[in-house]
Amino acid sequence: MANGAPITARDLFLSRDLTEAEAHGYLAAHGFRDPATADELLQQLADDLPTRLALGELADLLIETLTEAADPDAAVAGFCRYVANRFPKSSFIGYLQDDPRTLQILTALLGASPLLGDILIRNPEHLHWLHRELDCPPPDLADYQAELNQLLAQDADAGRRLDMLKRFQRRETLRIAGRDLLEKDTLRSTTEQLSSLADVLAEGVLRAVRTAANEAGGEAYGSFAVIGMGRLGGRELSYSPDIRLACLYDPDDPADAAAEVHFRQLTHRLTAGLSETAGAGYRVEHGLQPPGSRAGGALTLEQGVRYCERAAGTDERLALINMRPIAGDPALARRFLERVRPIVFGARPDPTALDARNVRTGPAGSREVELFTRRLRLLHGARHPDLQDANTLAALAQLAASGLVAATVAEPLAEAYSFLRRLEHRLQIGGDGQAAVLPEDPAEVEIAARRMGFATSADLESALASHRSVVKEHCAGG
Incomplete structure (x- = not known):
């Protein structure tokens, strides 16, 4: 500046002597990657006296909180967009001056x-609502269900109900993510909240589309239940929009072909409603889909049970572990789970997989070394x-x-792979020709150790642990 005084945040708005270059330098020194754009946005916001x-009064606190955000450039862009929608702007900025915590919440989320x-x-x-909610315990499934009932009681029209659910989803996503980012909740609490939100949205959409069907003169045809699977079923959903559902029905008259059409359409409408409800949209995948299924994602109770009975492999049964009712008729869901859980958990797991x-x-x-190497071959094979x-x-x-993998990685991996394959071969030679499992019987482990040239089983297991640590370090699970 012309007078040689150090630049302050207030000068960005109130100094007549501050040059653009000085403003940009100040913002760059405070962590903005694109200081010119940040300055331009702030000046556009300050378009009236x-x-x-x-x-100018807020400047010191504003720059401090913006630079504390994960992405200061995104935070300043979002801040300017947000404040531009508050009228009058000067009054809202004064409110932030009086309530620094609200400013910190706002910039943290925007950044x-x-x-x-x-x-x-x-x-x-929603900013003021979130501020209050941060001081409250996080909602559980019962809280969400109560809010859903209150929400749906406001309007019986199916289309307007879907719009209300969409707004509800956006607000609750803000609450969950806000609490998460500001470290109010544990990981487990966050994933349970995300799962509970998906539960009540599924129930709300199902009620809305069934209301629409009833208004059109449709019949009930039987009971219908929605089962959550995968991460949703395990109440460990993430912010990813992917959810996995199984839709089951039990027709009043199994011989009535119209029932299949009805429940196929109901499943389609449920899927479409969930996709619309979640803003960017849940991406719904339907589980329990046997070959040749014609019901568009919906299965009869008996079809669902038969599918689980045929899921003999460990990988298939792993996909069935996390199943729980999330919407529709809970009695039908319980009947299904009572029949399939003994199937899923009763058979002895395939030891080669677990x-x-x-x-x-x-x-x-x-196998992890093989998969690691195959991925790199696929990535670089065209040029090499x-x-x-x-x-x-x-x-x-x-x-x-070729310099694609450091020798300090490739060489110990090759040694580890050679050891594991040699051990696999020794086990196969001494067993049924297919075994790759180290025996549990100490006497048999001693024999396997001697086949590998070790004096004791302890020496073998020590070497095995050492080579596995190399694979774990470099292959990251294959």
């Missing part, structure tokens, strides 16, 4: 997530033809020679 004066910024800008009043002592498919087994016909050991050597 009351707003400029209010920003962390474009989605949350869009929700706040579309619904400015046994930690499996040196091929178990944790940090030889030598990788196209290579086996695992040859590929590791070629990857190192």
Whole structure:
């Protein structure tokens, strides 16, 4: 500045002597990647004298909170968009001056997530609601169900109900993510809230589409239930819009072909409603889909049970572990789960898929090295033809020679892979020709150790642990 005084945040709005270059330098020094754009946005916001004066008073606190955000550039852009929608702007800025916590909440969310910024800008009043909610315990499923009932009681029209659910979803996403970002809740609490929200949205959409069907003169045809699967079923949903559902029905008259059509249409409308409700949209995947199923995602109770009976492989049964009712007729859902849980959990798991002592498919087994190498061959094979016909050991050597993988990674991986394959072969030679599982019987482990050239089983297991640690470090689960 002309007078040589140090630049302050207030000068960005109130100094006549501050040059653009000085303003940009000040903002760059405070962590803005694009200081010119940040300055331009702030100056556009200060387009009247009351707003400029209010920003000058807030400036020190504003720059401090913006630079504390995860992305200061996103935070300043969101802040300017948000404040531009508050009238009068100067009064709202004065409110932020009096309530620094609200400013901190606002900039933290705007700098962390474009989605949350869009929700706040579309619904400015949600900021004050969220401020209050941060001091309350997080809602549980019963709280969400009570809110859903209160919401749906306001209007019986199916279309307007779907619009209300869409607004409800946006507001609750803001609450959950806000509490998460501001570290009010544990990971478990956050995933349970996200799951509970999906539960009540599924129930709300189902009620709305059934109301629409009833208004059109449709019949009930029987009972209908929605089962949550995967992360939703385990109450560990993330912010990803992907959810997995199984839709089941029990027709009043199994011989009535119209029932299948009805429940196929109901499932389609439920899926469409959930996609619309979640803003960007839940991406709904339908589970329990046997080959040749014609019901568009909906299965009869008996079809669902038969599917589970045929899911004999461990991988298939793993996909069925997390199942729970989330919407529709709870009695039908309970009948289904009572019949399939003994199927899912009753059979002995395939040891080749689950046994930690499996040196091929178990944790940090030889298969992880193979998958690691195959992915790199797929990624680089077009430019390095030598990788196209290579086996695992040859590929590791070629990857190192080409500089695609450090020798300090490729060489110990090759040693670990060779050890695991040798052990697998020794186990197969001494067993049924297919086994890759280290025996549990200490005497048999001693024999396997001697086959590998070790004096004791302890020496073998120590070497195995060492090589597995290499695989775990470099292959990250395959």
